[in-house]
Amino acid sequence: MRVLVTGATGYVGRSVVRELQVHGHEPVVSRQRLSEPFEPIDADAVVHLAGLGRVRESFEDPLRYYSVNVGGTLNLLKALEGQRFLLASTAGVYRPSAVALTEESVREPSSPYAATKAAAEDLVAWAARSGRIGATTLRLFNVAGGGDTDTTRVITRAVAVAAGEVPGMEVYGDGTAVRDFVHVRDVATAFVVALEACAVGESAVYNVGATPASVREVLAAVAEVSGRSVDVTWRPAHPGEVRFQRADVSRLLALGWKPAHSSLDEIVRDQWLASAPGSGPGPSR
Numbered sequence: 001m002r003v004l005v006t007g008a009t010g011y012v013g014r015s016v017v018r019e020l021q022v023h024g025h026e027p028v029v030s031r032q033r034l035s036e037p038f039e040p041i042d043a044d045a046v047v048h049l050a051g052l053g054r055v056r057e058s059f060e061d062p063l064r065y066y067s068v069n070v071g072g073t074l075n076l077l078k079a080l081e082g083q084r085f086l087l088a089s090t091a092g093v094y095r096p097s098a099v100a101l102t103e104e105s106v107r108e109p110s111s112p113y114a115a116t117k118a119a120a121e122d123l124v125a126w127a128a129r130s131g132r133i134g135a136t137t138l139r140l141f142n143v144a145g146g147g148d149t150d151t152t153r154v155i156t157r158a159v160a161v162a163a164g165e166v167p168g169m170e171v172y173g174d175g176t177a178v179r180d181f182v183h184v185r186d187v188a189t190a191f192v193v194a195l196e197a198c199a200v201g202e203s204a205v206y207n208v209g210a211t212p213a214s215v216r217e218v219l220a221a222v223a224e225v226s227g228r229s230v231d232v233t234w235r236p237a238h239p240g241e242v243r244f245q246r247a248d249v250s251r252l253l254a255l256g257w258k259p260a261h262s263s264l265d266e267i268v269r270d271q272w273l274a275s276a277p278g279s280g281p282g283p284s285r
Helices: 011-022 055-060 062-078 112-129 154-162 184-197 215-226 264-275
Strands: 002-006 026-029 045-048 084-090 134-140 142-144 169-172 178-183 203-208 211-214 232-235
Touching (some): 045 184, 084 112, 084 184, 154 169, 154 215, 154 264, 178 184
Parallel strands (some): 045 084, 142 178
Antiparallel strands (some): 178 211
């Protein structure tokens, strides 16, 4: 298929483009701003990865987040008729739960960013129900590895600290909060698997996660891989902190997806080698 990819030059986008090529598809990089109307799109499918994605920033400027993340999705949909549409969403749309989250779990966005993703999900689902497109939403949990440069993310930050690229990191709480991590390459594979299963007039939602781990486990893995300690400043937990977040990915596994690179050790090792290529793995601690 000929596949238009928004956000193709970004962290996830680069991996998606490579994976599409590996599977014989023709990725086309979209360079248009989401705020501008699109001409009719000459492609069999769209993978929509572009948008604004910083949670804390979204509290400061929610109108901009709605304009880009929801308005941009609307601009794309207006240019489509009969294509497949894949939307990158976030696990942040869910209400926190002590059990693994399924795609049927209650949505309760806790930030303007997550709320814009929930609104975009509804938009593409209704468009699919009208018969205009085929829609698939992938709710990404904590994407990591593959040379990520966003040091607001815990694995990327911890590796950057160990590599001496940033002076230290702050951890809020006791480090036992659990998050679900997935390698960016496995995320890219999920998009290709979901693309090939998508059908016009239908909509589907898939969780994309792989490996639950606590912050303390992340820190230990970084120390093990790098042979270096991670300088941490411990802070009191934020009120209402989510203690546990894990993905039930049964639905995606049923399509034939397998997370081949998402062990915590491989994610951390891959990030370490990408961000500190001259360092190499340190001695085992």
